[in-house]
Amino acid sequence: MVINWFKHSALSLLLGTLMVLTSWQFLSAEEKPAELGIYEHLDQTLPDGLTFTDENYNIVDLKKEINKPTVIALVYYECPGICSPLLEGVAEVITRAKLDLGAEYQVFTISFDWNEKTKLAKDKKTNYSKLVKGKDVENGWRWFTGDSVNVNNLLNSLGFKVKKEGEEFIHPASLIVLSPQAKITRYLHGTYFLPFDLKMAVIEASAGKSGPTINKVLKYCFAFDPEGKKYVLNITKVSGTLIIFIAVSFFLGLMFSKKRGTNKKSLKAD
DSSP: OOOHHHHHHHHHHHHHHHHHHHHHHHHTTTTTTTTOOOOOTTTBBTEEEEEEEETTEEEEEGGGGGOEEEEHHHHHHSSSTEEEEEEEEHHHHHHHHHSTTTBBBBEEEOOOOOOOHHHHHHHHHHHHHHTSSSSSSHHHHHEEEOOHHHHHHHHHHTEEEEEETTTEEEEEEEEEEETOOBBEEEEEEESSOHHHHHHHHHHHHHOOOOOOOOOOOOOOOOETTTTTTEEEEHHHHHHHHHHHHHHHHHHHHHHHHHHHHHHHHHHOOO
């Protein structure tokens, strides 16, 4: 009787938490934030004249620097949220992927905060390069900053929409893969990337072939509060995930405990 009550309680808790976590998907159009997220521009080409400065203070036309499959990571360097996990994920997949960084493909990390300067980009490259093993990060992983006009033109061309809240940005997490002709061929969403996915994206980009996005689950720095009509730290998702873990663990513990009790009774009966 007690076990059945615990089972039903655990299941109710699990279902309730799932409803909270998925409630974002069912917000009305009026409640959802406008123009925030990723609007895929597959097969579109990066425009000419996007001027950025790399970590070595070289001012370049971004499109002219793309002469091989290129992975673009859009972040801002002083982000307190998911930019760090995203860049750690980039460093890990660069290390694990059986690809020659700098020869077979390259990675561009670009800040969309036009107030950030080259010195900060250089420092960030130094820090994250230490996480990469056995790859030519000096030539293969470049870090850029730009002014507001060029940043906004780049974001629009890639379909990457951000929103500034005070001194911080609300933004999605994704990598964008371009062909050697600067054509958008793939979006890889999230902060963790499989070496196989990166390799296939680079191979397809090399051939100029675009691929559909399979995993379209986006991660954001903040969650949108429709009642307060503002963004807040995504505590609900974090706490909800923890509750799910505890509920499932408790439920499985009860199931195994009941099974062991049944087995013991069977042995005594024998």
